[in-house]
Amino acid sequence: MDNLNALVVFVRVAEARSFTAAAERLGLTASAVSKSITRLEKELGVRLLHRSTRLVNLTNDGTGFFEHCREILASVEEAERTVTLAKASPHGRVRIQMPVGFGRRVVMPALRQLSLRHPGLVVDAELSDRVADVAYEGFDAAIQIGQVSDERLVARLICRLRFTAVASPEYLAEHGEPATPDELDQHNCLAYVSPLTGGYRPWEFSHNGQTFSRRVSGRLNVNHADTLVEAAVAGMGIIMVSNFIAADAIRRGLLKPILTGFVAPGPKVYLVHPPSRMISLKLRALMEALDEAVAAFGQVLETKGA
Known part of the structure; x- marks a missing residue:
């Protein structure tokens, strides 16, 4: 050759x-x-x-x-x-794939800062809720939520999600506020439809050291977390979503957290990439930008040390 x-x-x-x-x-x-x-x-x-x-x-x-x-x-x-x-700065093209919700709220602000900080970098970002074949598809890295099944990849823990059950004050005033997960049967619970399985994502709870889940579905079930938040703000029912998705609506008083003593810890979030003996400058810069973005969310996301 x-x-x-x-x-x-x-x-x-x-x-x-x-x-x-x-x-x-x-x-x-x-x-x-x-x-x-x-x-x-x-x-x-x-x-x-x-x-x-x-x-x-x-x-x-x-x-x-x-x-x-x-x-x-x-x-x-x-x-x-x-x-x-010694004299290099991050440059070139970096390709990253990420879930839509986490990508929009957490990663994209980090990528904007990354581009401003390192003008020699070109970032190609794919936002989709599929699990990409990182090595085969030529991605430099991907964000994956939950267990990483591809043993060929290096997985670096970014944070752990926190979930919360929320509803609008108007809905709670009309229908009452559930005191326990068992009382959810009396309410319209809007479910998240997983684009990977087509099923409803279970709601995870923890109480007195015991973790359990409930499968719920209501009169409206959607495969898009932001749309679920909009439906809850409109008073259509109770939802359970990641804190970073609902944070703005909670801060503005449009949604109220409920069952706060029962919600279990959420899944871990990883940055995955193909193995290499030395991490590239552009990938290292990406890691630093993500760490800063996660830290900016404070208690909304559990940091690696939590």
């Missing part, structure tokens, strides 16, 4: 699953990219990609080769950084 350019082209095609998208990212023509992959396959004596008119997928041989290529290119990047680290 004459140089590393063929590996770079292959990795970009595998990440984008498209010759055209990879060509745009590399500043080449799609024909040049296709020819580079063909030469590489001929040199290796194996087929790396399944080609179709709409999509490019890795073969079994290609999948293994892709992982090795990413490690090789990461090592080259690290070697370059060791030479220039």
Whole structure:
């Protein structure tokens, strides 16, 4: 293999699953990219990609080769950084994927500050509630809530969510305030519909050292937390959402926390990224910005030491 350019082209095609998208990212023509992959396959004596008119997928041989290529290119990047680290500042493109609610309220303000602080950085952010395949899709990092199942990734704890049950003062004045989770059966509880499972997210409670959950659903159930808050503010029922989602409405007196002595601790939030012997400057800058953003929320989010 004459140089590393063929590996770079292959990795970009595998990440984008498209010759055209990879060509745009590399500043080449799609024909040049296709020819580079063909030469590489001929040199290796194996087929790396399944080609179709709409999509490019890795073969079994290609999948293994892709992982090795990413490690090789990461090592080259690290070697370059060791030479220039003393005078370098974060620069280049960083791709991050995150859940919509946490991304909008917590991460995006951090990314805006990150861009102002480091003008050499370009941030590509995807907000969606899916669990991304970070390594395969070419993300530098992702925010994941709850247990991280991909053992290939490094998981760094950012914080732990706090949940709260809330309702509008008008709803509580008309229907009364439940004193225990058992009394929720007498109320209209609006559920969050998980986009991953299509089911309703259970409400977790804790009392006298015992943790238990209740599955609730009301006359309106939505897969968007901000919309649930709007429905609760309108007096439609009780909701349970992350504190950072409801914080503004609570502060303005539009929603009132209830059952505060029963709500259980929420899930942990992680920044996940592919393993590397040395964290890149841009990823380190991202971590610092996230830590500052979480600290700015105070008691709304439990910090790593909580």
